[in-house]
Amino acid sequence: MSELNIGLARRTHAWDLPPKDAIQLQEQLRTRVISSSLADESIQYVAGIDVGFPRNREIAHAAIVLLKYPSMELVDQGLAELPVSMPYVPGLLSFREIPVILAALEEITLTPDLLITDSQGIAHPRRFGLACHLGVLLDMPAIGCAKSILVGKHSTLRKMRGSTADLVDNGETIGSVVRTRDGVKPVYISIGHRVDLTSAVRIILNCGSGYRLPEPTRWAHKLASKKS
DNA sequence: GCGACAG
DNA sequence: ATCTTGTCGC
Numbered sequence: 556m557s558e559l560n561i562g563l564a565r566r567t568h569a570w571d572l573p574p575k576d577a578i579q580l581q582e583q584l585r586t587r588v589i590s591s592s593l594a595d596e597s598i599q600y601v602a603g604i605d606v607g608f609p610r611n612r613e614i615a616h617a618a619i620v621l622l623k624y625p626s627m628e629l630v631d632q633g634l635a636e637l638p639v640s641m642p643y644v645p646g647l648l649s650f651r652e653i654p655v656i657l658a659a660l661e662e663i664t665l666t667p668d669l670l671i672t673d674s675q676g677i678a679h680p681r682r683f684g685l686a687c688h689l690g691v692l693l694d695m696p697a698i699g700c701a702k703s704i705l706v707g708k709h710s711t712l713r714k715m716r717g718s719t720a721d722l723v724d725n726g727e728t729i730g731s732v733v734r735t736r737d738g739v740k741p742v743y744i745s746i747g748h749r750v751d752l753t754s755a756v757r758i759i760l761n762c763g764s765g766y767r768l769p770e771p772t773r774w775a776h777k778l779a780s781k782k783s
Numbered sequence: 784g785c786g787a788c789a790g
Numbered sequence: 791a792t793c794t795t796g797t798c799g800c
Contacts, residue, residue: 606790608791643791645788652790675789684789705789743789780792 558666561657564692570654571640577647578681585683587691590746593669593754598624600631601762602667603771604659604689606652607779608639615639615652617659618778620771621667625761627770632778633662645705646680649688656689669758670697670747671771675705678722678730678745690748697747698755699730700772704743714738716764719756731756739767 568580603620614636621631635658641651652674675684676699684705690697707724709732716737722730722745730745731752744755762769768776 606791608790612791643790645790648789673790679789686789699789701789703789706787 559660559693559695561661561693565654565657567692570650572650574644574647577641577650581647581681581683581688584688584691585681588677588683588687588746589749590751591749593696593750593758595625595758595761598668598758600624600665600667601669601671601758601771602660602663603769603773603775604656604670604672605772605775605779606655606673607776613639615655616779617652617655618775619656619659619663620774620778621663621665622762622771622774624669624758627763629774631663631665633659634778635659635662648674649683649685652685653689653692660693668696669750670695671700671759671762671769672697672747673700673702673772673776675699675701675743676730676745676747678705678707678724678743680706682729684745684747686745686747694748696749698750698758699743699745699747700759700769701743701745702740702768712741717760728752733759735760735769736764736767742768 619633637655676686686699707722
């Protein structure tokens with residue numbers, strides 16, 4: 556059983572809130588986000604997290620893969636399914652996906668040192684994306700690694716792997732655009748919790764180079780979209 | 784009023 | 791997110 560206090564996280568607040576209430580909660584919880592450097596030496600296991608919606612999208616499937624860092628060796632995994640509690644609303648994704656993610660986290664045996672979610676962290680209208688929400692509730696380092704932008708703009712990016720550009724919104728740097736593979740569309744990295752942008756970018760680039768998505772996200776996505 | 788809009 | 795075949799490129 557995981558040492559994460561998942562029960563506490565799940566009971567922190569309701570998950571089927573009206574948009575107005577969900578937004579108010581985000582404004583309240585955003586003050587808890589911590590930005591601090593995260594050393595490679597403090598990371599033994601990294602969790603890749605993703606959610607999929609089979610059939611008519613009435614049921615959500617979550618997948619957790621635990622990989623050794625930085626070797627990216629698969630050491631554990633967890634799966635869970637749960638009826639969806641809310642529709643998809645841009646900016647309120649966490650309320651729809653975190654319940655099933657918590658259920659999947661209960662299925663893993665080892666305790667992760669870092670969570671990587673297929674979502675935004677502070678690169679969010681209210682600076683409180685899914686990665687922040689999950690990280691804060693579990694009080695665990697978390698990084699948002701998204702495939703597209705929710706808010707913010709950036710300059711053109713060089714074509715080589717490792718190139719980066721600031722993601723800016725209202726004059727504020729909210730994330731980093733990172734080329735994880737030569738000539739391929741970049742990913743969008745932002746702070747979730749207990750990590751800073753520099754550490755987050757370094758860690759993501761240490762999580763594989765053969766594909767656009769870092770290994771944890773790639774493995775989790777494959778597992779979540781696969782039916783059983 | 785008209786787009787934009789993580790997954 | 792999900793529905794889907796072929797096809798361009800290394």
